[in-house]
Amino acid sequence: MEALVAKYAENFDVTELVRLATDCPDGDEVTYSKNGKYKRVFVKEFITEDFTNDDFSIKLASLYGIIGDVEKAAFLNSDEKEKIIIVKTLDDEIFKFETMLTELLNNKINMPGTFIVDPKTKEFNAQRSPYGLIYRLESPQYI
Numbered sequence: 001m002e003a004l005v006a007k008y009a010e011n012f013d014v015t016e017l018v019r020l021a022t023d024c025p026d027g028d029e030v031t032y033s034k035n036g037k038y039k040r041v042f043v044k045e046f047i048t049e050d051f052t053n054d055d056f057s058i059k060l061a062s063l064y065g066i067i068g069d070v071e072k073a074a075f076l077n078s079d080e081k082e083k084i085i086i087v088k089t090l091d092d093e094i095f096k097f098e099t100m101l102t103e104l105l106n107n108k109i110n111m112p113g114t115f116i117v118d119p120k121t122k123e124f125n126a127q128r129s130p131y132g133l134i135y136r137l138e139s140p141q142y143i
Contacts, residue, residue, distance in 0.1 A: 001093075001096055001097060001100060002100065004064060004065045004066065004097065005097060005100040005101050005104060006104070007065065008064055008065065008097075008101065009101060009104050009105065012044065012105065012133075014105065014108045014109060017043050017044065017105070017109075017115075017133070017135070018109055018111065020041065020043040020044075020135075021041050021043055021111070021113065021135035021137075022111070024041045024043075029041055029042045029043075030042075031120075031121070032139075036139060037138060037139055038136050038137065038138055038139065039136070039137045039139060040118075040134050040135070040136050041134065041135045041136075041137075042120045042130065042132065042133075042134050043115075043132075043133050043134065043135050044132045044133040045120075045130045045131070045132040046060070046063060046117070046131055046132040046133070047059060047060060047063055047130075047131050047132070048129070048130045048131070049131065055075075057087045057090045057091055057094060058072055058075050058086075058087075058090065060094055060131070061090045061093065061094055064094065064097050066090065066093050066094065066097060067090070074086075098117040101117065102114070102115045102116055102117060102133075105133075111135075111137075112137060112138070113135050113136055113137030113138070114135075114136055115133055115134070115135055115136075116133075116134050116136050117131075117132065117133055117134070118131070118134050119131050120132065120134070
């Protein structure tokens with residue numbers, strides 16, 4: 001898994017991510033938590049997909065290199081019970097991948113915030129929200 005994360009992380013220009021995270025004015029890419037504690041800057045889109053569907057996990061795992069075309073085809077040909085098991089397993093692998101990716105990126109920067117992977121919007125009924133890398137910074141009054 002570590003090699004997959006390192007390979008995927010090669011696609012990121014850390015300097016550009018830091019610039020986007022720090023220089024982004026309030027607007028479409030910036031949101032705040034409901035209580036105002038966190039500023040979230042959406043800095044890199046990975047995928048825009050309906051993340052309420054089971055195939056979201058398949059597409060994301062494929063994007064990350066966790067599975068290939070053979071595994072995708074096996075999923076599509078599976079019955080519903082098998083799909084649930086496959087998705088649960090992939091969700092665990094995706095979580096590990098994203099955790100390792102954000103740890104790697106956070107170690108490369110010297111900034112007070114952290115990178116997380118999440119939907120751009122927290123409105124989970126907005127089914128086609130972009131999903132990707134977010135820089136999250138705690139507001140100064142909460143530090």
